[in-house]
Amino acid sequence: DSGVTQTPKHLITATGQRVTLRCSPRSGDLSVYWYQQSLDQGLQFLIQYYNGEERAKGNILERFSAQQFPDLHSELNLSSLELGDSALYFCASSDQAGQGRDTIYFGEGSWLTVV
Amino acid sequence: AQKITQTQPGMFVQEKEAVTLDCTYDTSDPSYGLFWYKQPSSGEMIFLIYQGSYDQQNATEGRYSLNFQKARKSANLVISASQLGDSAMYFCAMRDALTGGGNKLTFGTGTQLKVEL
Numbered sequence: 370d371s372g373v374t375q376t377p378k379h380l381i382t383a384t385g386q387r388v389t390l391r392c393s394p395r396s397g398d399l400s401v402y403w404y405q406q407s408l409d410q411g412l413q414f415l416i417q418y419y420n421g422e423e424r425a426k427g428n429i430l431e432r433f434s435a436q437q438f439p440d441l442h443s444e445l446n447l448s449s450l451e452l453g454d455s456a457l458y459f460c461a462s463s464d465q466a467g468q469g470r471d472t473i474y475f476g477e478g479s480w481l482t483v484v
Numbered sequence: 485a486q487k488i489t490q491t492q493p494g495m496f497v498q499e500k501e502a503v504t505l506d507c508t509y510d511t512s513d514p515s516y517g518l519f520w521y522k523q524p525s526s527g528e529m530i531f532l533i534y535q536g537s538y539d540q541q542n543a544t545e546g547r548y549s550l551n552f553q554k555a556r557k558s559a560n561l562v563i564s565a566s567q568l569g570d571s572a573m574y575f576c577a578m579r580d581a582l583t584g585g586g587n588k589l590t591f592g593t594g595t596q597l598k599v600e601l
Binding site: 371402404411412414417419424425426427457459461470472473474475476477478480 | 517519521526527528529530531534536575577579582584585586587588589590591593594
């Protein structure tokens with residue numbers, strides 16, 4: 370158990386809908402990351418938050434948004450869902466901003482299926 | 485841009501044998517970190533081992549060790565005494581520092597390891 374908690378574990382929704390994925394980082398970790406894993410694109414970095422502020426942005430679509438709350442949990446919002454958004458979405462956390470020996474621990478992922 | 489290459493899509497190993505999973509990387513940064521993760525069929529991503537570019541010794545964590553050859557830009561994972569539970573996908577990743585103080589992991593395509601009796 371990495372200590373990173375993600376909910377829901379599985380989600381099936383229709384095209385055009387909106388979903389929210391939730392993540393609680395490991396106790397004391399200030400950074401939260403979101404990654405998407407799909408068969409065709411592999412593991413892709415979406416976004417990083419550090420202590421409530423956006424720190425880095427990757428290949429995140431405009432239909433997707435995220436935030437980190439004062440209690441450090443994070444949510445990833447996916448809207449106007451398309452079939453191609455079906456993927457395993459990971460949240461990860463690290464102690465600090467992620468430099469040096471700061472290890473990044475992943476949650477168990479949220480399986481999203483868009484039908 | 486940093487790049488991670490894992491050239492072995494699949495590997496087989498017999499139980500109790502050692503196995504080496506290959507990883508090469510490309511970066512122009514003098515300071516970097518390399519990670520290995522294990523992803524069983526259930527999907528979770530499990531951290532295994534970390535190697536910093538300035539570490540004098542190869543990293544070890546239980547049955548996992550990293551054969552780090554900086555000049556060759558390789559960071560191969562060695563699993564000793566393989567167990568059936570080691571059957572999984574293994575990913576090599578490099579930390580990529582981004583503008584603004586952020587960072588991300590760049591992942592390889594993974595190696596699917598199957599441990600046989």
